Amino acid sequence: MKEKIAPIHFMQHNRIRIQENLERYLIDMFSLQDLDRENTEHYGERTSEEALENQIDHDNIHGWLESHVIGNEKRLAALAGKIIETSDEETLILAYAEYGRRVGESLKGEIHFSNGQELYGYLNALLLDGMPCDKINVLAETDENHLVWHNVRDIHGRYFEELGLQGNLFYILRQSFMTGFLSAIGNIEYSLDIMPEFIVNSVTF
Structure with missing residues (x-):
């Protein structure tokens, strides 16, 4: 029985x-086309340019989306490892910041908020943290100029660790991306802290 595509699936x-566009950005910046071919062979292809309804598996919508989430995690970890090997970690961190800035520049005309709750709605639609049913992100605090949310568990680090990288590298890169993104849409400060129980994301504007 074919499943119906819901708004959450488009999000x-x-x-x-x-x-996936971050993958493309890193591949082009660091000339990693050969590694990209290996990655897609081992971890699967990226989604296509077609409309979602024309490419998704209507008999297994959740499975199709989840396979692309996992494939992306593995390809990005492999790209990160190669960039650190051939360049260095700081260069990778700066690349994530620049990509975040570019995404922010492309979206800032669509982002309008007057409090933390409204900003969280935009960020929640942007950040890929597993599948929606994993419920990784939980809003903790919000007011007119402040926002805090938690990642209730780490679902990213293992993909880096499988390749011999430090698991917390993902969060270093996430912080760099977010700093670049938020700087492009306004005078917004972001911090990320890894705690024993969860990861704390804080935004002040």
């Missing part, structure tokens, strides 16, 4: 596309 597809 998840958009999150995946933002991360």
